[in-house]
Amino acid sequence: xxxxxxxxxxxxxxxxxxxxxxxxxxxxxxxxxxxxxxxxxxxxxxxxxxxxxxxxxxxxxxxxxxxxxxxxxxxxxxxxxxxxxxxxxxxxxxxxxxxxxxxxxxxxxxxxxxxxxxxxxxxxxxxxxxxxxxxxxxxxxxxxxxxxxxxxxxxxxxxxxxxxxxxxxxxxxxxxxxxxxxxxxxxxxxxxxxxxxxxxxxxxxxxxxxxxxxxxxxxxxxxxxxxxxxxxxxxxxxxxxxxxxxxxxxxxxxxxxxxxxxxxxxxxxxxxxxxxxxxxxxxxxxxxxxxxxxxxxxxxxxxxxxxxxxxxxxxxxxxxxxxxxxxxxxxxxxx
Numbered sequence: 248x249x250x251x252x253x254x255x256x257x258x259x260x261x262x263x264x265x266x267x268x269x270x271x272x273x274x275x276x277x278x279x280x281x282x283x284x285x286x287x288x289x290x291x292x293x294x295x296x297x298x299x300x301x302x303x304x305x306x307x308x309x310x311x312x313x314x315x316x317x318x319x320x321x322x323x324x325x326x327x328x329x330x331x332x333x334x335x336x337x338x339x340x341x342x343x344x345x346x347x348x349x350x351x352x353x354x355x356x357x358x359x360x361x362x363x364x365x366x367x368x369x370x371x372x373x374x375x376x377x378x379x380x381x382x383x384x385x386x387x388x389x390x391x392x393x394x395x396x397x398x399x400x401x402x403x404x405x406x407x408x409x410x411x412x413x414x415x416x417x418x419x420x421x422x423x424x425x426x427x428x429x430x431x432x433x434x435x436x437x438x439x440x441x442x443x444x445x446x447x448x449x450x451x452x453x454x455x456x457x458x459x460x461x462x463x464x465x466x467x468x469x470x471x472x473x474x475x476x477x478x479x480x481x482x483x484x485x486x487x488x489x490x491x492x493x494x495x496x497x498x499x500x501x502x503x504x505x506x507x508x509x510x511x512x513x514x515x516x517x518x519x520x521x522x523x524x525x526x527x528x529x530x531x532x533x534x535x536x537x538x539x540x541x542x543x544x545x546x547x548x549x550x551x552x553x554x555x556x557x558x559x560x561x562x563x564x565x566x567x568x569x570x571x572x573x574x575x576x577x578x579x580x581x582x
Contacts, residue, residue, distance in 0.1 A: 261331040275529070283329045286496045298576075303359075316363075373447065380416045380417060382414070382444055383414075384444075385414050385416070385442060386414050386415070386444050387410055387411055387412060387413050387414070387415060387418060387444060387445075389444060389445040389446070389558045390407055390448065391445060391448070393562050394449050394450035394451060395452065397452055398432045398450060398452060399432060402430075403427075403430065403450075403452070406429065406522050407423060407448075409422065410446070415444070418440070418446065420438065424436065427564070431453070431473065431474065431475055432452050432453050432475055433450055433451070433452060433453070434451045434452060434454075434469065434473075435451045436448055436449060437449045453471075453473060454469055455475050455476070456470050456504060456507055456508070457470065457485060457486055457503070457521070458482050458485045458489040458508065459487075459488055459495065460487065460489070462477035464477060464478055464480070465477075465478050465480070467482055468483060470472040470497055472495030472496060484509065486502050486521055487519070487520040487521070488504075488520070488521045488523075489520065490523045496566050498525070498526040500523070501544075502526035502527075502543065503523045503529055503545045505547055506529050506531070506541055507552050509529070509544075509547030509548055509550070510554075511551060517533050517535075518533060518534075519532050519535050520531060526543060526544065527543040528540040528542065529542065529543070529544065536566045537564075537565075538567075538568045538569070539554060539565055539571065540569070540570040540571065541571060541572065541573075542572030549574045550574045553571050553577050554569055554571050554577075557571070561579065566581075567579055567581060568581065
């Protein structure tokens with residue numbers, strides 16, 4: 248058998264690649280298979296070994312630089328940032344919860360505020376009332392009386408002296424009324440408290456309107472028939488009223504008073520006397536001796552105007568009788 252090229256005779260061994268190929272070809276020949284094409288032998292040469300580089304000297308540990316900080320992973324968030332975010336989220340949730348609590352308790356809070364305001368007002372009012380009642384700064388020190396002409400003001404203040412030093416809120420108006428009732432000339436009065444220490448009393452005196460003859464003299468009365476003054480002599484400038492038994496509560500007296508009140512002041516001063524048996528037959532006698540048939544107290548204002556015109560037209564003091572009982576058709580007759 249011919250040896251393939253590249254056989255190393257000196258060593259007596261075949262290259263591994265060639266021996267394997269020869270065995271494979273012999274096996275294929277024995278089995279009847281066509282032999283494989285011969286491969287071109289490749290010369291193998293072993294590369295020379297490179298010399299190992301000399302080892303560098305190991306650096307001194309004392310001169311070794313400090314370790315650099317390991318760079319953080321950019322994808323991993325900072326722990327402090329996470330904590331801040333957690334705190335922000337917790338604060339936002341607390342704000343939201345407080346808002347919800349306020350929204351659902353709004354009605355109760357309003358009701359509570361209303362009750363607090365009402366209670367505060369009551370307490371303030373109670374404190375003010377207590378101070379006004381018991382405070383010595385609001386005690387009565389001055390009493391002012393107005394509207395007196397015939398009433399003696401000195402006597403009036405003396406009767407009210409017992410109220411001095413009393414707090415304005417505790418002034419006894421019952422005692423004031425009892426003291427003023429002793430003055431018959433006082434028709435009515437009005438009191439007014441002027442803080443801090445003044446009481447004002449406005450007096451309305453009774454106005455004398457007529458005189459009534461009595462067994463002991465004459466009584467001066469006001470329109471209500473209240474006796475203002477007693478006199479033994481007939482008072483001047485006040486008409487004398489004769490109404491039956493001179494009872495001031497009779498209808499004739501009331502009709503006579505209505506006639507006097509209906510007359511203008513210039514004409515009322517000229518009336519000397521009034522006679523009335525009933526409320527429908529009032530007769531006036533003027534100072535000059537003239538008479539006036541008045542009739543009832545109806546249409547008294549119109550009758551007064553008509554009478555003033557008749558007296559002006561008649562003139563003088565000639566005794567005549569003016570009949571104005573029917574004011575639309577007055578009559579002048581002999582006195």
